[in-house]
Amino acid sequence: xxxxxxSLGHVMxxxxxxEKPREPVxxxxxxxxxxxxxxxxxxxGHVRPKAFLWGGKKYKIEKINLVFRKRRGDRYDVCFxxxxxxxxxxxxxxxxxxxxxxxxxxx
Amino acid sequence: MNSYFASVEQxxxxxxxxxxxxxxxxxxxxxxxxxxxxxxxxxxxKTGCRVNEALQLYKDVIxxxxxxxKYRSTTQAIFSLCAEYTEEIEAYSIDEAFLDLTGMVSxxxxxxxIGREIQERIKKEIGEWLGCSMGIAPTRWxxxxxxxxxxxxxxxxxxxxxxxxxxxxxxxQEAWGIAGAMAGRLAECRIYTLDQLARYxxxxxxxxxxxxxxxxxxxVNGIELAGLEVKRPPKTIGHSHVLKxxxxxxxxxxxxxxxxxxxxxxxxxxxxxEAHGIYWGVQFDGHEPFQGSKxxxxxxxxxxxxxRFVWERIAPMAKIYKPGQLALALFHLRPRVNQxxxxxxxxxxxxxxxxxMDELNNRYGEETIVQGPLLKLHEMHAPDRIGFxxxxxxxxxxxxxxxxxxxx
Numbered sequence: 353x354x355x356x357x358x359s360l361g362h363v364m365x366x367x368x369x370x371e372k373p374r375e376p377v378x379x380x381x382x383x384x385x386x387x388x389x390x391x392x393x394x395x396x397g398h399v400r401p402k403a404f405l406w407g408g409k410k411y412k413i414e415k416i417n418l419v420f421r422k423r424r425g426d427r428y429d430v431c432f433x434x435x436x437x438x439x440x441x442x443x444x445x446x447x448x449x450x451x452x453x454x455x456x457x458x459x
Numbered sequence: 460m461n462s463y464f465a466s467v468e469q470x471x472x473x474x475x476x477x478x479x480x481x482x483x484x485x486x487x488x489x490x491x492x493x494x495x496x497x498x499x500x501x502x503x504x505k506t507g508c509r510v511n512e513a514l515q516l517y518k519d520v521i522x523x524x525x526x527x528x529k530y531r532s533t534t535q536a537i538f539s540l541c542a543e544y545t546e547e548i549e550a551y552s553i554d555e556a557f558l559d560l561t562g563m564v565s566x567x568x569x570x571x572x573i574g575r576e577i578q579e580r581i582k583k584e585i586g587e588w589l590g591c592s593m594g595i596a597p598t599r600w601x602x603x604x605x606x607x608x609x610x611x612x613x614x615x616x617x618x619x620x621x622x623x624x625x626x627x628x629x630x631x632q633e634a635w636g637i638a639g640a641m642a643g644r645l646a647e648c649r650i651y652t653l654d655q656l657a658r659y660x661x662x663x664x665x666x667x668x669x670x671x672x673x674x675x676x677x678x679v680n681g682i683e684l685a686g687l688e689v690k691r692p693p694k695t696i697g698h699s700h701v702l703k704x705x706x707x708x709x710x711x712x713x714x715x716x717x718x719x720x721x722x723x724x725x726x727x728x729x730x731x732x733e734a735h736g737i738y739w740g741v742q743f744d745g746h747e748p749f750q751g752s753k754x755x756x757x758x759x760x761x762x763x764x765x766x767r768f769v770w771e772r773i774a775p776m777a778k779i780y781k782p783g784q785l786a787l788a789l790f791h792l793r794p795r796v797n798q799x800x801x802x803x804x805x806x807x808x809x810x811x812x813x814x815x816m817d818e819l820n821n822r823y824g825e826e827t828i829v830q831g832p833l834l835k836l837h838e839m840h841a842p843d844r845i846g847f848x849x850x851x852x853x854x855x856x857x858x859x860x861x862x863x864x865x866x867x
Binding site for chain 1: 471473825
């Protein structure tokens, strides 16, 4: 979090501070299996990030606020807009390489 | 959907909820706010407001740059949810859809129950901050009118019985498709409110306004004229961009044009189409727009064809004057047949090269491999932009439920 900067520096009084690190991060994920999920008959298990390591610190995800897809060629990365008690983040997951990236940090 | 883009941003970032948020097209003082949250609207920041004006109105407003994939994906998820109730669905815009429930329900009350269920499911399965208004009516036009006039997050039910009571005293401009000029023409007939329009003798209206008069009268009286629009191939594909940097630098202008051409060409080829017409438009600083269009005999398929066609026409002026806005579009679109020209062998090589580049970009991501002029152009120039209307080329099904947000 030391590298935070106002991305909108050329506009006066902007209050949104965020950065786009786009760095690979290690994520603790819950791959909940169908048989463990209530009412999940015939459905896949879920991919649910629980926490991630960034800059030597562990951030515990308190809530997944929005899940959306971002196009990469003819495929899609899945993005998770998540938050802890103080910040909001966007994590992206590449379902092919199974790689996680920290896309955005919003304060 | 209510305050859609701003609501999606507030959904993604819970710390912005309950605060004025504006979604901007570009992050500059002259940038335009394309969506403001309900809290921002309360302090006077409305859609269309400039960034510097918004900051004058409320200095602590949260301004974020538009994030098209977020809105497209959320729209697709919402429309997929709606498609579970009926196959007859028309994606009218990025945040509006018509659902035809004919045959699915036996009464308007049942339709209202489905409406409530959809509202609840959107909040539960997609995001609790996403509110939508609904209109339920016997015709498409009345449903849109009811939805536009419904309270935020509410449902308005219009039936033959309560229709005239609902129209009573409402200004004609509240109706879908009636704006200043049309309202002026109606005022000449002494029609100021929608109930006056509904009760006006249709023959008189037609003698003044022709067929348009009948359409207006039929719409407010609940007579179906069109039904849902059938999904059909696009009539045009194009992109435009207001340049951040105004200069006569040929390389820079070429690179921006190439990005627009590449994006247009990719969409064209992805949909298996070829174009037989091309439009170009440039707004040079301090001059009248320079634009034109041409029908072409040989089909346009590749990015290079689009780029060269447009650049050859604008190059002489672009070397002298500073372009402020670039636009290009393809029309007369037909299914691609891959018919080669008899006397031009280069075209085939060009198409094969284009196909190979598409395959690489599909596999590894957009602009993994690009045409020369596009090299080193920063992503801030001609970035992805959100279209407000008829932008949904995707199907409304198959959205994986493997990745879900927390249920609320």
